[in-house]
Amino acid sequence: MSKKVLVTGITGQDGSNMVDYLLENTDHLVYGMARRSSNVNLSNCDTFIDNDRFQLVYGDITDSSSINNLVQEIQPDYFINFAANSFVGCSWEMPEHVMDTNALGTLRCLEAVRRFQPKCRFYSAGSSEEMGDVDYSPQDKAHPPKPRSPYGVSKVASRFLVKVYRESYDLFAVHGILFNHEGLRRGEEFVTRKISKNVARIKKAISKNEKFEPLQLGNVNSLRDWSDSEDFMSGVWLMLNQEEPNEYILSSNETHSIREFVDLAFKCAGINGKWVGEGMDEIFLTQEIDMGGAETRVLAQINKAFYRPADVNLLYGDSTPIREELNWKPAISFENLVERMVKNDLKQNE
Ligand code: GDP
Numbered sequence: 001m002s003k004k005v006l007v008t009g010i011t012g013q014d015g016s017n018m019v020d021y022l023l024e025n026t027d028h029l030v031y032g033m034a035r036r037s038s039n040v041n042l043s044n045c046d047t048f049i050d051n052d053r054f055q056l057v058y059g060d061i062t063d064s065s066s067i068n069n070l071v072q073e074i075q076p077d078y079f080i081n082f083a084a085n086s087f088v089g090c091s092w093e094m095p096e097h098v099m100d101t102n103a104l105g106t107l108r109c110l111e112a113v114r115r116f117q118p119k120c121r122f123y124s125a126g127s128s129e130e131m132g133d134v135d136y137s138p139q140d141k142a143h144p145p146k147p148r149s150p151y152g153v154s155k156v157a158s159r160f161l162v163k164v165y166r167e168s169y170d171l172f173a174v175h176g177i178l179f180n181h182e183g184l185r186r187g188e189e190f191v192t193r194k195i196s197k198n199v200a201r202i203k204k205a206i207s208k209n210e211k212f213e214p215l216q217l218g219n220v221n222s223l224r225d226w227s228d229s230e231d232f233m234s235g236v237w238l239m240l241n242q243e244e245p246n247e248y249i250l251s252s253n254e255t256h257s258i259r260e261f262v263d264l265a266f267k268c269a270g271i272n273g274k275w276v277g278e279g280m281d282e283i284f285l286t287q288e289i290d291m292g293g294a295e296t297r298v299l300a301q302i303n304k305a306f307y308r309p310a311d312v313n314l315l316y317g318d319s320t321p322i323r324e325e326l327n328w329k330p331a332i333s334f335e336n337l338v339e340r341m342v343k344n345d346l347k348q349n350e
Contacts, residue, residue: 002026002053006074008033008061008109009082013185013229014125016044018080021233023051031074033059033083044185061105064112071112071120078240080123081109087189088129091151092309102154103161110165110173121172121240124162127155128179128225128251128315138225138318141177141249148310172245176236179251179317181229182337184344191217191258192226192341195265200345202299203269214298218306220258220275220282223314227252228337231330235319238326248326251317254334259284261338262300268342273299280304 009015010032036058059066061083091098132146145156162175186193198215205212235250273286284300
């Protein structure tokens, strides 16, 4: 008999990818929770909104009565919580909202499961931002939590709430630690999508012989362990279907700088450039463009406005345990990811 899966955050990248994954790889019924607003943005939901095994339900992770009602009514076998305020940069601007949504949000889900459906398997979306100011590389599960942002703190709080509920009430509740994961549905405030969108904009301007504004970036020294979100969904599902509720890291086991991402993204659009200068004066430029003269063109530059009050400078995960113990394997490399994102934005700009 098919089971019932409640997924929150379905208008976002991970929630929508999870629904796609479940509809393609299981025969379960999927209930996808979105927030009711005057203008619900379902642009990430095109692939499943009309699927017979999918049902859109309304609720809000900041409203316990709505979460309680959904769990009571649906009686899910799995509850996957991807509802979150997921942008680290904004967590200094609205720290209370981030703690309410991400940390208390997890607590509301756990309480609903404990009270109304304790046999339900619960997934909480953890983040490499919990590692923060890292002590060593690559980071494994034993790395201490050293968050550097209100967002990081909210995810650490979730991790420990899940642990406490699992141990206190014998729930099958897991908090997977997912390193950066991007893709075609990534929000524009994240650096990867910002780069791919701007590369497409600049490529279009160049091909029409028009002037363009350079891409503006903050800390390009930052190193991240980037994967494709679509690859992570099978890892989350494996974590939920083990015998014991073990927690795992999902990562690419590689690290790359923002600078490298920029370089590769422009290359994918057929534009070669190089980084020159230092600090705030560092620029990424190309001499290959003939726009009525052999001028050097600035493709990207540093803008202080995009620096954070505190940054996580290096993230580099070790996902060996889930690869060895649950046989999880990602299919999309860093190079494929950059290419997919840039090609997708170039196509949208045609
Ligand atoms: P995060 O790892 O979840 O914070 O993902 P982001 O994509 O938001 O940021 C990744 C890294 O890119 C961070 O170290 C940022 O400081 C750095 N970065 C540099 N320039 C930018 C920018 O213009 N926007 C964003 N979002 N991040 C930037």
